Amino acid sequence: MFARTVSRRVLAGATLAAGGYAAFALQRDRSAHNEVHVSIPLKAEAPAIPSRSELLDKMAKTDQFDVLVIGGGATGTGCAVDGATRGLNVALVEMNDFASGTSSKSTKMAHGGVRYLEKAFWELSKAQLDLVIEALNERGHMLNTAPHLCKVLPIMIPVYNYWQVPYFYVGCKMYDLFAGSQNLKSSYMMTARRASEVAPMLDASILKAGLVYHDGSFNDSRMNAALAVTAIERGATVLNYMEVTRLLKNEKTGRVEGAMARDRETGKEFRINAKVVVNSTGPFSDRILQMDNAKDGLPRNDLVQFANEGHDSIGSRVAVSNPRMVVPSAGVHIVLPAFYCPKQIGLLDAKTSDGRVMFFLPWQGKVLAGTTDIPMKQVPENPTATEADIQDILKELQHYIKFPVKREDVLSAWAGIRPLVRDPRTLKEGDDVSSTQGLVRNHFLFTSDNGLVTIAGGKWTTYREMAEETIDEVVKQGHFQAKPCITKKIKLAGAEGWDPNFVAMLAQEYHLSSKMAEHLANNYGTRSPIICEMFRRxxxxxxxxxxxxxxxxxxxxxxxxxxxxxxxxxxxxxxxxxxxxxxxxxxxxxxxxxxxxxxxxxxxxxxxxxxxxxxxxxxxxxxxxxxxxxxxxxxxxxxxx
Structure with a gap:
């Protein structure tokens, strides 16, 4: 009797609560319906920024910066943004252009890494799992700080064996679970019929199902440029085409106190004094480390030489020979016409003939396919894709594409250096530098005996966290009184005042075609009206x-x-x-x-x-x-x- 009474009371309470919530929700929906949404007006302006000559003048006149960042890729410019927003006086120099190396040659994915999750479970590796969770968390921050450049992309895993269906399904659900509050959308399963409708280029006769999960897709080099511009707008002195020729060292202690840099446009040399110097040069990290190890701070004479064998012979000079920290491998991607992949969903070949993972992703109106993973002995200045690399990807693609895969369909192909790293301090003279022993799957941060802070490894998705940890170390080394890190919440250049309806607003205001409005909005964000005003003039x-x-x-x-x-x-x-x-x-x-x-x-x-x-x-x-x-x-x- 007591249990029945309690049950009735609970049921009655639940009913009243549900009814009350329904009434509240209805009233809220009515109120929301009656509200007039006022869009943020389009602004054909941008914050005033210094010209390159003004930045050079500022660099020449500054007696000492708090921090000098060497390298203008994703992590370097991320460090500049983080340092500037914490109140530090930041300088950054990049030998070439922003994103001229690995940061423009990624798979264009803001992702946690489904293959790392698989490895974490099979190898019972907490380190691999931590890497996935970290990247999933940072994926959400990328989508927040640059919503015009980063978009949610569903990715389908075609399944060709029934026993793989529960395996992939559980894997996708675990991927959702570990994303926690940062989960983009729930993964789901498609029947073979539905999967073949979504991706008609697949061979439906052998298809058993399709598993769909969600990640982010982004424009890597434009995001890199947005980071550089954002850092400048926050007060940093950021310059491309400035090559570090020497590290400056204290004569007594040997501590790194800045660098000599040459303006590659004019040949003029600049002395840049800094309390702390950061080496954020990605695959070229060993070049700066070699300067750090040299008493005079100069590079070795044999750093640049011509490669003459193996994969390193693809028309490029070697930037770093026998690297000790970086263990480089080449990742090749190709671009194909849009008909090789569904327009709104990517494809992932979870297990190729040689065990690699292949992506086929809609990107900028084309299809991005890759990637290879070819070990290299040297770090080339400008790696390029070989014909064998291109054919390798095409051959893999043909395994499940119904129509002929043709070489002439390849619109572009390129190679990027994927830098796996290890602690160079653990190597002794004579050790095999090509060995993979001691590799760090995540990023690696350390400070040398001379005070040089080096950050390397990781991937695009985790650039912000890498930058945060680096600036934490800079603050520690320089004994600075700095503000807290705010880079999880700030909006990058072009993201300020972003509205999901910006494409429509742009098309209406400037009478643009849908294609042009979408192109401008998704590449320049809220700064695209500046370009539209040029159209008008x-x-x-x-x-x-x-x-x-x-x-x-x-x-x-x-x-x-x-x-x-x-x-x-x-x-x-x-x-x-x-x-x-x-x-x-x-x-x-x-x-x-x-x-x-x-x-x-x-x-x-x-x-x-x-x-x-x-x-x-x-x-x-x-x-x-x-x-x-x-x-x-x-x-x-x-x-x-």
Whole structure:
């Protein structure tokens, strides 16, 4: 009787509570319905930023910076943002352009790593599991700080054996579970019929099911540029094309106290004094470590030499020979036409013929496929994809694509160096530097006896946490009174005031096509109205960069109007020169836009137009223009064309 009474009371209470909540929810929905949503007005302006010459002048006049960051990739620029927002006086120098190395050649995924989760369970590895959880957490921060550049992407795992269905299903659900509050969307299973409808290019006759999970997809080099610009807007002195030629050391203690850097545009040398120096040069970390080990702070004479054997012979000079900290491997990606993959969902081949994982992802209107994992003995300056690498990916793709996979469909191909790292202090003279023993699967941070802070390893998704830990170490080494880290919450350049309806707002305000509005919004965010105002002022600014410098397009014979398929305009080029520190044609064609990565042949056609516009904007003479055309053309030709 007592139990029955309690049950009735609980049931009655639950009913009343449910009814009350329903009434509350209904009233809330009515209130929300009656509210008028006012969108943030479009602003055709950006915070005032110093020119490159002003940044150089600031660098020359600053007696001592709190911290000098060497390297302008993802982690380096992340350190600059973190340090500047904590109140430190930050300088950053990059030998080439922002994201000119590994940071522009990633798989474009903000992800935790499903394969690491699988390894964690099979190997009972807490370290692997921690890596997954860390990356899943940071994935959410990337989507928050740059929502215009980072998007949620569903990825389907085609299943060809019934016994794999529960295996992959549990794996996807565990992936959701470990993401916790940062989980993007719940994974789910598709029937074979539904999977073949979503991905008609798959062979439905052998398909048993499809498992779908969610990760993030992003534009890596544009995010890198956004980090650099954000750091400058927060007060940091950030410069590309500044090469460190020597580490400055205290004569008595040997402690690193700055660096000598050469402006590669003018040849002028700058002395940069800093209380703490950070080595954030990715695959090139050993080069700076070798300077740290040298009493005079100078690089070794044999650092740059020509490779002549094996995979290292692909037309590139070696930047670091016999690295001790970095154990490099080459990851090759190719870009294919959109029909190789569904437009709104990626594909993951969970187990290739040689045990690797292959991604086939929709990206920028094309399909990104990869990647290989080829061990290397040296670190090349500009790694390139070999024909064998390209054929390897195509061969794997053909295993489950119904139509013929053709080499001529490859629009672009490139290689990036994936730096696995180890503690170089554990190696002795004569040890085998190519050994994988002692490798750190996560990032690695340490401070040398001379006070040089080095951060290496990791991946794009965890750049922010790597930067936070690095600046924590900088604060400790420099005994600074710094503010707390806020990089989990700040919005990067172009993300301020972002609205999910920004594409529609842009199209309506400036009468743009849906394709152009989406392109501008998803690449420049809330700063795209600046480009749209250039469209309004001069119709020539709406033309693709291929036609740069041509006063009247109609008088030119053999004009390739395929260029209009790619919405990379003259206005975007002018914007990138003024607001994003674009200094060469390759900066624009490869990194501020992804033209060369998406279609190398078409990007090659755009070189002369790009140089013509940039030459006018930057005051280049004829020799400089010819040199730029030659260098850009030679580089783009290495992208699989």
């Amino acid at each position: 001069d119709e020539k600014n709406q033309l693709p960069v291929t036609f740069g410098g041509r006063e009247n397009v109609t008088v030119y014979k053999n004009v390739n109007f395929d260029s209009f398929r790619y919405p990379f305009t003259i206005a975007e080029l002018k914007y990138s020169v003024k607001y994003e520190y674009t200094r060469t044609a390759l900066d624009f064609l490869m990194r501020r836009t992804r033209f060369g990565f998406l279609d190398a042949k078409q990007a090659l056609e755009a070189v002369k137009g790009t140089v013509s516009i940039m030459g006018d904007e930057l005051g280049w003479d004829e020799n400089k223009r010819l040199s730029e055309i030659q260098q850009a053309s030679d580089f783009i030709k290495t992208f699989g064309v």
